[in-house]
Amino acid sequence: MKLIFERGKEGQACTLMPACDVPQVTLAAPKREKKLHLPHVSENELSRHYTELGKQVHGVNDGFYPLGSCTMKYNPKVNEKAAALPGFTNVHPLQPAHTVQGCIEVLKQTQEMLCEITGMDAMTLQPAAGAHGEFTGLLLIKSYHESRGDVKRTKIIVPDSAHGTNPASATMVGYDIVNIPSAADGCVDIEKLREAVGEDTAGLMLTNPNTVGIFDKNILEITSIVHEAGGLVYYDGANLNAVMGVVRPGDMGFDVIHLNLHKTFSTPHGGGGPGSGPVGCKSFLAQFLPGLQPVEKDGALSLVAPENSVGSVKAFHGNFLVVVKAMTYILMLGKEGIPAAAKNAVLNANYMMNKLKDIYPMAYDTVCMHEFVMCLEKMKHDIDVSAMDVAKALLDYGIHPPTMYFPLIVHEALMVEPTETESKETLDEAIAVFRKIYEDAQANPAAMHECPVHTPVRRLDEVRAARKPVLRYTFE
Amino acid sequence: MGSFLPNSEQEQLQMLNEIGFNSFEELFGHIPEQVLLKNLNLAEGMSELQAMDHMEELADKNVKFRHIFRGAGAYNHYIPAIVGSVVNKEQFVTAYTPYQAEISQGILQSIFEYQTMICELTGMDTSNASVYDGSTAAAEAVAMCQERKRNVAFISETSNPETIKVIKTYCYGNGIDVVMVPEKDGLTDAEALKEAMGASSACFYVQQPNFYGNIEDCDALGEIAHAAGAKFIMGCNPMSLAVLKTPAEYGADVAVGDGQPLGLGLAFGGPYLGFMAATDKMVRRLPGRIVGETVDRDDKRAYVLTLQAREQHIRREKASSNICSNQALCALTVGVYLSAMGEQGLTQAAELCVSKAHYLQGVLAEAGLQPKYNHPFFHEFVTVSDVNSKVILEALEKKGILGGYPLNDKEILWCATEKNTKAEMDQVAAIVKEVCG
Numbered sequence: 084m085k086l087i088f089e090r091g092k093e094g095q096a097c098t099l100m101p102a103c104d105v106p107q108v109t110l111a112a113p114k115r116e117k118k119l120h121l122p123h124v125s126e127n128e129l130s131r132h133y134t135e136l137g138k139q140v141h142g143v144n145d146g147f148y149p150l151g152s153c154t155m156k157y158n159p160k161v162n163e164k165a166a167a168l169p170g171f172t173n174v175h176p177l178q179p180a181h182t183v184q185g186c187i188e189v190l191k192q193t194q195e196m197l198c199e200i201t202g203m204d205a206m207t208l209q210p211a212a213g214a215h216g217e218f219t220g221l222l223l224i225k226s227y228h229e230s231r232g233d234v235k236r237t238k239i240i241v242p243d244s245a246h247g248t249n250p251a252s253a254t255m256v257g258y259d260i261v262n263i264p265s266a267a268d269g270c271v272d273i274e275k276l277r278e279a280v281g282e283d284t285a286g287l288m289l290t291n292p293n294t295v296g297i298f299d300k301n302i303l304e305i306t307s308i309v310h311e312a313g314g315l316v317y318y319d320g321a322n323l324n325a326v327m328g329v330v331r332p333g334d335m336g337f338d339v340i341h342l343n344l345h346k347t348f349s350t351p352h353g354g355g356g357p358g359s360g361p362v363g364c365k366s367f368l369a370q371f372l373p374g375l376q377p378v379e380k381d382g383a384l385s386l387v388a389p390e391n392s393v394g395s396v397k398a399f400h401g402n403f404l405v406v407v408k409a410m411t412y413i414l415m416l417g418k419e420g421i422p423a424a425a426k427n428a429v430l431n432a433n434y435m436m437n438k439l440k441d442i443y444p445m446a447y448d449t450v451c452m453h454e455f456v457m458c459l460e461k462m463k464h465d466i467d468v469s470a471m472d473v474a475k476a477l478l479d480y481g482i483h484p485p486t487m488y489f490p491l492i493v494h495e496a497l498m499v500e501p502t503e504t505e506s507k508e509t510l511d512e513a514i515a516v517f518r519k520i521y522e523d524a525q526a527n528p529a530a531m532h533e534c535p536v537h538t539p540v541r542r543l544d545e546v547r548a549a550r551k552p553v554l555r556y557t558f559e
Numbered sequence: 560m561g562s563f564l565p566n567s568e569q570e571q572l573q574m575l576n577e578i579g580f581n582s583f584e585e586l587f588g589h590i591p592e593q594v595l596l597k598n599l600n601l602a603e604g605m606s607e608l609q610a611m612d613h614m615e616e617l618a619d620k621n622v623k624f625r626h627i628f629r630g631a632g633a634y635n636h637y638i639p640a641i642v643g644s645v646v647n648k649e650q651f652v653t654a655y656t657p658y659q660a661e662i663s664q665g666i667l668q669s670i671f672e673y674q675t676m677i678c679e680l681t682g683m684d685t686s687n688a689s690v691y692d693g694s695t696a697a698a699e700a701v702a703m704c705q706e707r708k709r710n711v712a713f714i715s716e717t718s719n720p721e722t723i724k725v726i727k728t729y730c731y732g733n734g735i736d737v738v739m740v741p742e743k744d745g746l747t748d749a750e751a752l753k754e755a756m757g758a759s760s761a762c763f764y765v766q767q768p769n770f771y772g773n774i775e776d777c778d779a780l781g782e783i784a785h786a787a788g789a790k791f792i793m794g795c796n797p798m799s800l801a802v803l804k805t806p807a808e809y810g811a812d813v814a815v816g817d818g819q820p821l822g823l824g825l826a827f828g829g830p831y832l833g834f835m836a837a838t839d840k841m842v843r844r845l846p847g848r849i850v851g852e853t854v855d856r857d858d859k860r861a862y863v864l865t866l867q868a869r870e871q872h873i874r875r876e877k878a879s880s881n882i883c884s885n886q887a888l889c890a891l892t893v894g895v896y897l898s899a900m901g902e903q904g905l906t907q908a909a910e911l912c913v914s915k916a917h918y919l920q921g922v923l924a925e926a927g928l929q930p931k932y933n934h935p936f937f938h939e940f941v942t943v944s945d946v947n948s949k950v951i952l953e954a955l956e957k958k959g960i961l962g963g964y965p966l967n968d969k970e971i972l973w974c975a976t977e978k979n980t981k982a983e984m985d986q987v988a989a990i991v992k993e994v995c996g
Binding site for chain 1: 645657850873
């Protein structure tokens with residue numbers, strides 16, 4: 084397909100700017116010398132270019148998207164409608180407080196609802212994504228220990244099944260990482276945790292349900308082991324969709340959490356963002372929150388920095404329009420809809436798992452939560468068909484593959500998260516496809532390495548991309 | 560209650576039974592009783608109509624200004640109609656990060672095109688696929704320059720205060736020492752910078768045009784940084800790069816900025832977009848996604864996420880950054896915006912900004928608000944007056960005008976863009992004259 088730079092011709096353009104109605108001024112400053120190359124296309128060519136690009140993208144709207152750990156649920160259109168209201172889109176972030184009462188109320192109401200759902204006391208909506216939330220939450224932990232003069236705490240404990248962002252975020256906050264191996268059941272190894280904690284423990288980062296899709300039943304013991312050692316416990320909210328309205332991180336002993344509004348709260352992923360990663364905490368950490376907090380006085384709202392705020396993790400008030408979308412979603416679901424979504428997510432995952440486990444071995448054959456992990460090690464060993472091959476075969480059936488090769492503790496892993504917004508019919512169809520691929524693989528394993536064959540492009544030469552990087556178009 | 564669940568209760572029960580459960584209670588039976596939530600204290604769910612009504616009511620509580628003369632990090636530019644029409648396409652909106660390249664060529668190619676446009680604007684060799692916003696881009700750029708023996712970052716006081724705050728917060732995390740370089744007459748004090756920098760200096764960050772709108776002498780500043788063996792980082796307004804000397808031409812090692820002026824609405828501060836571009840030497844230190852060109856099995860040109868050995872999902876605690884989700888849809892927005900504008904349209908918009916801002920400065924001076932500085936500026940400038948800033952801005956607000964950003968009781972930071980007309984600016988001057996006269 085042509086690049087936008089390969090379309091149109093010099094001199095062609097959209098007519099957008101008016102003539103100048105004031106005396107023209109020439110800047111008395113150094114000018115750019117290098118010629119600026121930007122596309123030169125008519126609006127029609129431009130429109131068609133992106134329409135063509137759009138045809139080469141698989142979104143949730145195009146079909147089943149069981150990408151584990153990413154919660155690719157349906158993105159309600161009303162969210163988009165609310166976020167497009169001019170009363171939200173045309174507001175400057177530095178307007179006086181009395182002219183942005185509606186925006187501040189959005190922040191306030193959303194924070195209150197998210198606190199109730201998570202069992203936290205305070206929240207910031209400033210972080211722009213999940214990893215950004217992790218970074219923010221860890222800054223709170225660091226501020227807390229330092230405020231008490233407890234400077235020996237330099238280590239963050241992370242299970243070996245954790246998302247890569249956990250250790251990467253801890254490094255950004257200057258912590259050393261202690262990786263602890265998971266137990267045979269995929270959960271935290273309590274003895275290993277006891278051995279790991281000590282006077283140098285700043286905290287533990289955990290998801291529950293964990294990254295293999297299992298609810299860790301020992302959670303109260305885990306959080307109390309860390310607390311007894313003087314550390315804090317961080318909840319990675321990537322998997323909250325399994326338990327929202329059923330179990331709250333705050334009731335499991337977590338001190339600080341992040342949420343992914345673009346996973347659990349139905350805001351779209353936009354091809355990789357913008358997301359939103361609010362951070363919630365217990366009251367003793369609220370004084371350290373970054374950014375500004377909504378405060379009500381005499382019926383008027385204003386924004387005030389917390390007493391010992393760690394600063395700001397982003398300019399202004401976060402990805403505000405994403406917050407608007409999540410708020411709309413929570414308002415619609417309400418007290419019954421929130422747990423109902425979680426329950427159906429767990430049901431859909433267990434249903435799919437049970438209909439596949441006779442041919443695709445599960446890494447952990449137990450009741451799962453919102454997602455499950457298959458282990459294709461045997462298939463790889465027996466007929467040289469890998470998790471990658473199965474994933475690529477799914478592409479030919481219009482199904483987005485599950486997350487591949489994660490978590491790292493499961494070999495040849497495929498992590499499947501159907502989400503609650505898929506119908507039984509869709510699940511049954513997907514199950515049939517998985518089973519067909521299995522049969523095809525047994526019959527003709529070599530053909531699996533050729534998949535996909537019906538996609539706009541086929542498997543890519545990733546080695547070439549990395550060895551001889553071409554990272555931009557070069558104009559002649 | 561609103562719901563997006565396709566399964567009926569009957570179907571749910573049937574599915575439960577098929578896999579050996581009689582109820583949801585049984586399915587969740589392995590969760591310890593002590594942690595189960597008894598009551599979720601939220602209101603009952605709403606219908607779509609009610610939810611929309613609620614949100615409209617909130618939106619209506621905000622004041623939308625028809626006439627805006629405030630910038631300070633968020634700029635009121637015209638957004639072509641085609642931009643919204645493209646970026647609202649459901650495929651783009653509802654896709655995840657393009658891990659599966661075979662079914663994500665549209666997103667991957669759009670990012671590759673975006674990277675090319677950012678390289679063109681900045682003159683730099685390589686761009687990443689975006690970070691959260693201009694301030695986090697600046698903070699990530701500072702982190703890129705940290706070396707074992709070089710752990711001090713110098714930040715010009717003339718930078719946007721929001722950016723300074725974010726850099727300081729990130730550096731509290733990663734342990735880089737931040738030294739502020741003082742401002743002198745609205746510009747970075749080059750002498751002070753020269754004296755302060757030394758063998759432990761990692762980098763120097765300056766914003767161009769700076770927070771007060773003034774154009775810095777980045778040739779001199781870059782030279783000082785490089786003479787100390789440190790990296791030179793420039794934070795740029797991308798609109799200004801259509802006409803101003805590029806960071807590459809100033810010798811910058813890393814160029815960053817906020818892409819908001821390029822097609823993204825004011826939106827109470829977000830989502831915006833942080834762009835980051837660097838010299839080839841620095842490319843493996845860049846955080847975030849990068850898209851590269853390659854071929855598929857049939858030798859067809861195609862695009863893929865590349866140089867992933869920098870990233871958290873591979874390198875974990877040794878990654879160059881923790882970033883995972885970025886601002887991909889905003890990068891698409893910038894790509895569509897720049898394609899619609901073209902070099903001609905963007906240059907025209909930038910020149911309009913310059914002319915309008917200078918006209919506004921002139922009529923405000925006549926009305927009693929004197930310019931504070933006498934340096935070349937792009938589209939922002941500061942005025943001083945004995946009349947309290949608040950009084951002036953309130954008078955404008957009454958007429959539906961969002962005036963400049965008050966720096967203090969006496970000084971206001973103004974901004975004019977291609978959207979502001981002569982008639983509008985004359986009206987502002989008339990109101991100011993009434994208040995000051």
